[in-house]
Amino acid sequence: MVVSAYPIKARSGRLRRTRTGTLTEFVPRPPSGRSREERMTYLARLALPLVLVTAVLSAFGMNWWLAVAACTSVAALVWRRQARAAQPAALAVPRDPGSRVLWTEPERAAFEGALVASRRVRRTWPALAGMIDPVLADRSLNRALDELAETLARRQELRRLRAELAAVREADIPVDSPARSAVAEQCERADESWREAGAAANRILRSIDTAARAGESFIRERQVAATARYAERTLARVTGAPAVTESGPELADRTEAVIAAYRDLAA
Template identity: 50%
Template sequence: MTERTAELPGGETPGRPGASARVAGELHIGIDAEKVVVSPQRLRMRTGRAHRTQHGSVIEVVPAAPSGRSRESRVAVLWQLGLGLLVGCVVLNAFGIAWQLPALASIAGLVVVGWVQARAARAGVLATPRNDQAHVLLAREERIAYERAVAVSHRIRRTWPDLRALIDPVDADRTLARGLEQLAALLARRQEIRVLRDELIEAARMELPHGSPAAEALAAQRSRVEELWRDTGLTANRMLRSIAAAAHTGETLLREQQVGRTARDAELAISRLAAVGATGPSEAGPELAERTAAVVEAYRELATWV
């Protein structure tokens, strides 16, 4: 079964996506309970800790689970640690060794330990980047669509080791990272259009005199926003389908290769058992060639986003 990607309202025949900033080096994708953040720069946490996982040039950031320690438990740990450090300073003083510097280092260490414990106890929340290259998705629809696209990208990457003869993994990684960045930019733009669209729909509910210039201006703006809404929906659906097609084609080709190997092994075994000469070439060859062409075409489709 193939994993479904979220499709957005807007039609059946998507257009070509608009150009967006290229991914330079790494692409950082952060997902927490309230938003998705995509940025070429390293993501930071507002609260809590993060788990970072690197997939080629894509680094995924998800909040770590809170430690669950209560404030009383953390204070008890600090007291125990502080008592041990105090005893150490007393011992140093007893041997005539200066204790002031170790005492200061102990205080600094307690402060750091307390800060680390407090941070680990809080739920993780990503900080919102302040650079113009970052894309932040807050709307539920856009977040779900992007999270599913990231999940499908994992399936694509899992096919690369067995497809090295057909696909350059380095080039495919760059193409996939650019596609994910462009999809984030498009969904962020669609998110803004969604807000404006809702505002215009709400304004249209106000009662205005027939033929009012304000009503006519509002209708014109609503028409333009609806056109943008449809266009971004078509483009987003095209990009989501392209990602899903690349994953499906790669997985199908791998299954075909496995079945082909099994068929060839069975053919050799049957030939040996029947004590006959070698039979003709396997009929799986032409179909395998077609599948090979299909996977290459799928990755070419991904490359058209650039």
């Protein structure tokens, strides 16, 4: 998985692109598995309608060579797409320092969860008009996702380093060896950095989830309040009783909770 603000090209195969704000997630797609013979069969079946189209266009006065060129281009495009889809996807190594490459499963799963929560946050913005500035909220959310990708990329490097240090520490080295002491010291530093990176990633994940929950809760409460007000007016009209104080919950205090959640996201 590559998280970048700039387009990433594929050397082979196909990519799945998911845009969230100014960040784009690039994930390699699995190959289609079609063999060369299957692609040739499909192209042969496609050739018949293309020949008919060429004949029809020629009958209506179009130059036959233009029709042949157009149909040939369509066939070549289909062949190229199928041939590329059959190849294993390989990403071009991003040279942009702002691109983050996540290849370990735990870090990829964590970022996928953050993307799902960020989409929940964005879906609440239309209903929160006047409470938050969508432009500033978008910047804060994108910054949080970028920081999370950077933290997860650092954490997966630490994961690899800890595995290498653990292998060295378990090697057949004398207990009183200075090298063994140095490795033990580096292990402690790597473990501390590992815990710090995990805490930072969890903090960002919690802030995004909190913003999503606060917005969704506010919207649900406002819907419940509107339903209560409608029921009150309907009962007053049907029973003839005077309308009492609206029974919908007061949402003014809830506004502060939503704003606080977005402030925590921007922090």
